[in-house]
Amino acid sequence: MNSPPEKTNHRILIIDDNPAIHDDIRKILTSAEARNPALESAKAAVLGETSPAPEGASFRIDSAAQGDEGLEKVRQAVESGRPYALAFVDMRMPPGWDGMTTLSHLWKVDPDLQIVICTAYSDYPWEEIVGKIGKSANMVILKKPFDNIEVLQLAHALTEKWRLNEEVRARLADLDHLVRQRTAALETANEQLRHEIEERSLMEEALRQAHKMEAVGQLAAGVAHDFNNILTVILGHVSLISETSGIEEIRSSVLEIRESAERATSLVRQLLAFSRKQVLQPLPLDFGEVLTNLGEVLRRVLGEHITIDLQVQPRGHLPLVNADLRLMEQAIINLAVNARDAMPLGGSLVISAREVEIDVGAVQQNPEAHTGRHICVRVLDTGGGIPAEVLPHIFEPFFTTKDPGKGTGLGLASVYGIVKQHSGWIEVQSELGRGTTFRLFFPVCAPESKDESTSSETSPVAGGNETILVVEDEPSVRRLAVDVLRRYGYQVCEAESSLQAIDLFKQRIQEIDLLLTDMVMPGGVPGTELASSLQEEKPNLKVIYMTGYSRNFAGTDFVPSGDRVLMAKPFSGQELLRMVRRILDR
Ligand SMILES: Nc1ncnc2c1ncn2[C@@H]1O[C@H](COP(=O)(O)OP(=O)(O)OP(=O)(O)O)[C@@H](O)[C@H]1O
Ligand SMILES: [Mg+2]
Numbered sequence: 001m002n003s004p005p006e007k008t009n010h011r012i013l014i015i016d017d018n019p020a021i022h023d024d025i026r027k028i029l030t031s032a033e034a035r036n037p038a039l040e041s042a043k044a045a046v047l048g049e050t051s052p053a054p055e056g057a058s059f060r061i062d063s064a065a066q067g068d069e070g071l072e073k074v075r076q077a078v079e080s081g082r083p084y085a086l087a088f089v090d091m092r093m094p095p096g097w098d099g100m101t102t103l104s105h106l107w108k109v110d111p112d113l114q115i116v117i118c119t120a121y122s123d124y125p126w127e128e129i130v131g132k133i134g135k136s137a138n139m140v141i142l143k144k145p146f147d148n149i150e151v152l153q154l155a156h157a158l159t160e161k162w163r164l165n166e167e168v169r170a171r172l173a174d175l176d177h178l179v180r181q182r183t184a185a186l187e188t189a190n191e192q193l194r195h196e197i198e199e200r201s202l203m204e205e206a207l208r209q210a211h212k213m214e215a216v217g218q219l220a221a222g223v224a225h226d227f228n229n230i231l232t233v234i235l236g237h238v239s240l241i242s243e244t245s246g247i248e249e250i251r252s253s254v255l256e257i258r259e260s261a262e263r264a265t266s267l268v269r270q271l272l273a274f275s276r277k278q279v280l281q282p283l284p285l286d287f288g289e290v291l292t293n294l295g296e297v298l299r300r301v302l303g304e305h306i307t308i309d310l311q312v313q314p315r316g317h318l319p320l321v322n323a324d325l326r327l328m329e330q331a332i333i334n335l336a337v338n339a340r341d342a343m344p345l346g347g348s349l350v351i352s353a354r355e356v357e358i359d360v361g362a363v364q365q366n367p368e369a370h371t372g373r374h375i376c377v378r379v380l381d382t383g384g385g386i387p388a389e390v391l392p393h394i395f396e397p398f399f400t401t402k403d404p405g406k407g408t409g410l411g412l413a414s415v416y417g418i419v420k421q422h423s424g425w426i427e428v429q430s431e432l433g434r435g436t437t438f439r440l441f442f443p444v445c446a447p448e449s450k451d452e453s454t455s456s457e458t459s460p461v462a463g464g465n466e467t468i469l470v471v472e473d474e475p476s477v478r479r480l481a482v483d484v485l486r487r488y489g490y491q492v493c494e495a496e497s498s499l500q501a502i503d504l505f506k507q508r509i510q511e512i513d514l515l516l517t518d519m520v521m522p523g524g525v526p527g528t529e530l531a532s533s534l535q536e537e538k539p540n541l542k543v544i545y546m547t548g549y550s551r552n553f554a555g556t557d558f559v560p561s562g563d564r565v566l567m568a569k570p571f572s573g574q575e576l577l578r579m580v581r582r583i584l585d586r
Helices: 019-030 037-047 067-079 099-109 126-133 148-244 248-274 287-302 325-342 360-365 411-421 475-487 498-507 527-537 573-584
Strands: 011-015 060-064 086-090 114-119 139-143 283-285 306-311 321-323 347-358 372-381 425-431 435-443 467-471 491-495 512-518 542-547 564-568
Touching: 011 019, 011 067, 019 060, 019 148, 060 067, 067 086, 067 099, 086 099, 086 148, 099 114, 099 126, 114 148, 126 139, 139 148, 148 248, 148 411, 148 475, 148 573, 248 411, 283 287, 283 325, 287 306, 287 325, 287 347, 287 372, 321 325, 321 435, 325 347, 325 372, 325 411, 325 435, 347 435, 411 425, 411 435, 467 475, 467 498, 475 491, 475 512, 475 573, 491 498, 498 512, 498 527, 512 527, 512 573, 527 542, 542 573, 564 573
Parallel strands: 011 060, 011 086, 086 114, 114 139, 306 347, 467 491, 467 512, 512 542, 542 564
Antiparallel strands: 283 321, 347 372, 372 435, 425 435
């Protein structure tokens, strides 16, 4: 803070109707004594000053004969920026205002003016003065006749007091300015802090949500894994019975069982999709092509009352995404079905795909996002929208607002899992009564050639006479595989662990053509390691892995190769036979 410039002011105004008084005061104040350093130090002693008073203070004195004339001078002085420090005002000044009236006028114009009221006798008792003007610190009463020293001291003391008042005011103004500056800085810091706290709590909420989804996902994966084994057995035996039983009633019951088991299978698939434990068969996909090919299916799913607007670029214009086509289609169809349900009276569905560059700012907004080039698939409907209290739950498995039997609540859970398993994320915007927009983001992959397409599911089932080693720790699944394969002519040897399998293999190394092994075996050597060690012994050994979920492969993009393929549980007898034949024939 700058110290204020010293602002001395020696302007004095005398207001008195008696010219003699003017002369007296002038004489006293302009006499040699007024500038006498001895007097100055006397004054300093009186005021308790430590620094010497300005040397040779010479008062500049003006006069006025009446109160109103004095008021005019004070006003001019204030207006010109050179106010008086002090006024000597006579108490009685007929015919004009008396001293009291005059001083109250003067203070209206210049509240800082120091005033000495000069009075010959008690014109007004002290109480009356105080009653009229209050206890003012800017006023002193001086009794006539004056004592010269007293007049001089008053002049020095009161002009100095005026200066000190000025200085205090300047310092206060500085201080005020500083306080304002600091307050503004604090407010800015506060605002920033508030902003950061808000951002942090959003991030925390997103993280909490992600953890919750992770926990539910693990639970779902566990359930799905066990169900896969159970369903594999049910479906396998169903196909065995339906082929052998000639009795019509049994056949139709078996058909019912198969349908239910297949429904359960698709439910388990959704659960697995949610828990991101599905076996991925990723290929470089062009979303322009994926969406165009899906158009016809979508039109059938949505019905006449909904218009579909596919805003896609022709094939070859978008960068590719390494993704599992079947899962991508499943995700988009799930979103489209939800959109349909949100538009019972009709509306429109817009699906688009475009390339976007995600920057750091976007990642700060959404902790699930990643920087870099992405394909953004947008699915927009003009339906009823999602209420704010529903929105935080829509991705939870089994969360549905639909009537019993109408929705399982697995649609969005599986979309969520599918997108996450492809290293992407989802954003949702919804406005009640206006509609909902889902955006799925997938990282763009380096261009690659397309892999050969996988099996045709309709090829006829054929058997063979090759020898197959079946390794599976779950007895019912193992028995089923062995049964089915034997029925179709294969030689089968079975093992319930990798170690047992290695023993068997050693004994029959010449005969065994194919290893059919579970991927995960508790406590044992995993299927992949078993396969590798057996293939070292016999390089042309074919391998099929059976797997309930891709715990080992999650996110690693397992690509099936020529002599190693994946078989996702649950599978039917036919599927197993087709796969075995296909791989043996390679
Ligand atoms: N496009 C949408 N418009 C309005 N609400 C939606 C939309 N998509 C999802 N929802 C809400 O989210 C809930 C969960 O959706 P989700 O797809 O997971 O399950 P579902 O559609 O109820 O059942 P399922 O898909 O398993 O048959 C829905 O019940 C609905 O309340
Ligand atoms: Mg749904």
